[in-house]
Amino acid sequence: MNTTGLYPRPRVDVAPVPAVGQAGGVLLTETLRATGLPAELSRALAPWRKQFSRHDPGKILTDLALMLAVGGDCLADVATLRAEPEVYGSVASDPTISRLLTALAADVDKAESAISAARRKARKRAWSLAGDHAPGTGATAKAPLVIDLDASLVTSHSEKELARPTFKKGFGFHPLLAFVDHGAGGSGEMLTCLLRPGNAGSNTAADHKSVIADALAQLGMGPRPGKKVLVRIDGAGGTKKTLQELVKRRVSYSVGFTLPQHTPELFRLIPKGVWEPAYNSDGDVREGADVAELTGLLDLDEDWPDGMRVIVRRERPHPGAQLRFDDVDGYRLTAFATNTTKGQLADLEVRHRRRARCEDRIRAAKDMGLRNLPLASFAQNRIWCQIVSLASEIIAWMGLLGYADQSARRWEPKRVRHRLFQVPATIARHARQRVLHLSDRSRWAGIIQAGYDRLTQLPAPAG
Secondary structure: OEOOOOOOEOOOOOOOOOEEOOHHHHHHHHHHHHHOHHHHHHHHOHHHOOOOOOOOHHHHHHHHHHHHHOOOOOHHHHHHHHOOHHHHOOOOOHHHHHHHHHHHHHOHHHHHHHHHHHHHHHHHHHHHHHHHHOOOOOOOOOOOEEEEEEEOOEEOOOOOOOOEEOOOOOEEEOOEEEEEEOOOOOOEEEEEEEOOEOOOOOOOHHHHHHHHHHHHHHHOOOOOOOOOEEEEEOHHHOOHHHHHHHHHOOOEEEEEOOOOOOHHHHHHHOOHHHOEEEEOOOOOEEEEEEEEEOHHHOOOOOOOOOOOEEEEEEEOOOOOOOOOOOOEOOEEEEEEEEOOOOOOHHHHHHHHHHHHHHHHHHHHHHHHHHOOOOOOOHHHHHHHHHHHHHHHHHHHHHHHHHOOOOHHHHOOHHHHHHHHHOOOEEEEEEOOEEEEEEOOOOOOHHHHHHHHHHHHOOOOOOO
């Protein structure tokens, strides 16, 4: 080895060594075993399995989800898994994968329904195994299970089917997504992703209704779960029809509200003594920010739901920020609508602003395949979005079951890959067993071992 420079210069060759490059992937495969997701997908996708075929459609889809979880972003990247049969088993060839996606896309509505049903059953199993750490445990009207809705733009660099110009002068797609929030102790998992053309509207009520229905179906609590479920949406969801749908579903809601043009006049009608200090996300008083209820000053017609409250927040722009034309008396005003009747205004307002976590979830989804929809047809890319959803929840369940009370549960995909999945290891055989030896030089090997031990102790579903 030549070490005359700043770095060693070992001689490099290719040899048949028992090395594993993605050893931390065993955390994902153990999560799949415990939740039973591959088996559920296999049953759901049985109509698409050809007679005498070697590869199961459910295994193919979970392999694609694993590929996205460990860092791939196109179908060809499944070769990363194919190179590690000791961890991921037999992985289908590229042509086999392509044929399956084509077959699923040919009957995309039924395929999506089948995949969604399998995901719903696996989610129920995962949350059951998580016990008190599951996001839905002990949900009440005061401490509800939170669903966040938001849309995002996905750029297309080629003429894919239904790729359209976007409102931000780009070109691509405009999916609408829903996530369940795991709270401050965790991340979140994708419930549904409605793929739409790039020119789809931000405030299309029909799309919001569809996503709300699909998200509630994934929870398995029935179509009208009550106030123990809170749906949070930004101002794009603040339409009368969307709010009426939320009322119909009997859920709690916290939705952005567009202030009317005569807001300056309304603002000056609010007595000074009515304003209450606003809070930071950690519950401390935020200097220069206040909240007040605006409902009684608004002329709300009968199309707005009964019991809806409008809460407004005023805040001085931070130093260096330029004032906008819609700022009033030096204050920046934002508002939201809610049907929650109890609680301090500041608590309700900070609860609404925590909707920003959804942006973190979208960023993570784009790091797991949503940034680039790689297939040509719109139907195929709808299936791709289902695979992205699978990747999102597999990583979320890994954290929920393996690291429920640790900071690793909150790590985003990039950090999880760098610290856990990409640990080097070797395969050895001892007493008719395969042993994966993690490198003790890895700082995170102990964390991987601890998570693996927890996951292996979880029983697999019967049948």
